[in-house]
Amino acid sequence: MPAYDQTRARVEDYFDRTATKTWERLTSDAPVSRIRETVRAGRDRMRDLILSRLPDDLRGARILDAGCGPGVATIALAERGATVVAADISPQLIDIAQLRLPHDLQSQVTFHTGDMLDPKLGQFDAVIAMDSLIYYTASDIGAALAALEPRVSGPIVFTVAPRTPALMAMWYAGKAFPRSDRSPVMIPHAHPKLMSAAKSAGVRRMLRPVDRITSGFYISEAMELRP
Incomplete structure (x- = not known):
C-alpha cells in the first residue's frame, strides 16, 4: 500500500521529531494548557469508550494495541488480564510505554516498534486502534x-476523525500552515464512504x-468491526 x-x-517522523515530549506530557498528570486539557479529557473518554467494547475479564485473550503511544491503554488491557x-x-513512544509499564x-506485554499491520505479529482475539488511523484515507483504512x-477472532475497535463542520474548519485551517511546520493532517470521514471503502477492500464484517x-479541540468517533 504505497499511500499508506x-x-x-x-x-x-512527526512523532519522533516533534511530538514525543508533547504526548508524554499529555498522557501524564502533568499540567498542560487549557486547549490540551480538552484534548486530554477527550482522549480519556475515548479510551474508556473503546475499552468498554471489550470484556472486563480478558484473561486468556491476546490483544493488539495498535498505535499504543505511551501505553495508557496497554496498561489497562494488561490489568484486565490480557496478553498484549x-x-x-x-521508537521514542515505545520507550516511554516500556518505562511506564x-x-x-x-510479563503480559510485548512491545513492537514498527507497523501495527505486520503479519508477523500473529493472531489476536481483539484489536484496538485509538487515533492511529486518523491520518489515513478511506481506502487505506479499508485496506x-x-x-x-x-x-482477529473478535472485535476490531478503532477511531476516525468524523466529517463534522467543526472538524472540517480545523482541517482547512491546518492546511494553511507551511507543510514543514504542521503535524500530519487528520482526514475526516463520513460513514458511507468509509463503509464503502472497507467493503471494496474485501472486509466481510459490518463496519x-x-x-x-467531542471535547474542545478533540473530536473523534469510535467504529468497530464485530463478528
Whole structure:
C-alpha cells in the first residue's frame, strides 16, 4: 500500500521529531494548557469508550494495541488480564510505554516498534486502534481493516476523525500552515464512504459506528468491526 506507507512515514517522523515530549506530557498528570486539557479529557473518554467494547475479564485473550503511544491503554488491557502486543511506529513512544509499564504487568506485554499491520505479529482475539488511523484515507483504512480481519477472532475497535463542520474548519485551517511546520493532517470521514471503502477492500464484517467524543479541540468517533 504505497499511500499508506507514505503517510506512515510522515506520522513516524512527526512523532519522533516533534511530538514525543508533547504526548508524554499529555498522557501524564502533568499540567498542560487549557486547549490540551480538552484534548486530554477527550482522549480519556475515548479510551474508556473503546475499552468498554471489550470484556472486563480478558484473561486468556491476546490483544493488539495498535498505535499504543505511551501505553495508557496497554496498561489497562494488561490489568484486565490480557496478553498484549503493544505496537507503535515511534521508537521514542515505545520507550516511554516500556518505562511506564508496572513491573507486575511486564510479563503480559510485548512491545513492537514498527507497523501495527505486520503479519508477523500473529493472531489476536481483539484489536484496538485509538487515533492511529486518523491520518489515513478511506481506502487505506479499508485496506488496513482487510489486512487485520482474518487475523482477529473478535472485535476490531478503532477511531476516525468524523466529517463534522467543526472538524472540517480545523482541517482547512491546518492546511494553511507551511507543510514543514504542521503535524500530519487528520482526514475526516463520513460513514458511507468509509463503509464503502472497507467493503471494496474485501472486509466481510459490518463496519458500525459506536459513539462520538467531542471535547474542545478533540473530536473523534469510535467504529468497530464485530463478528
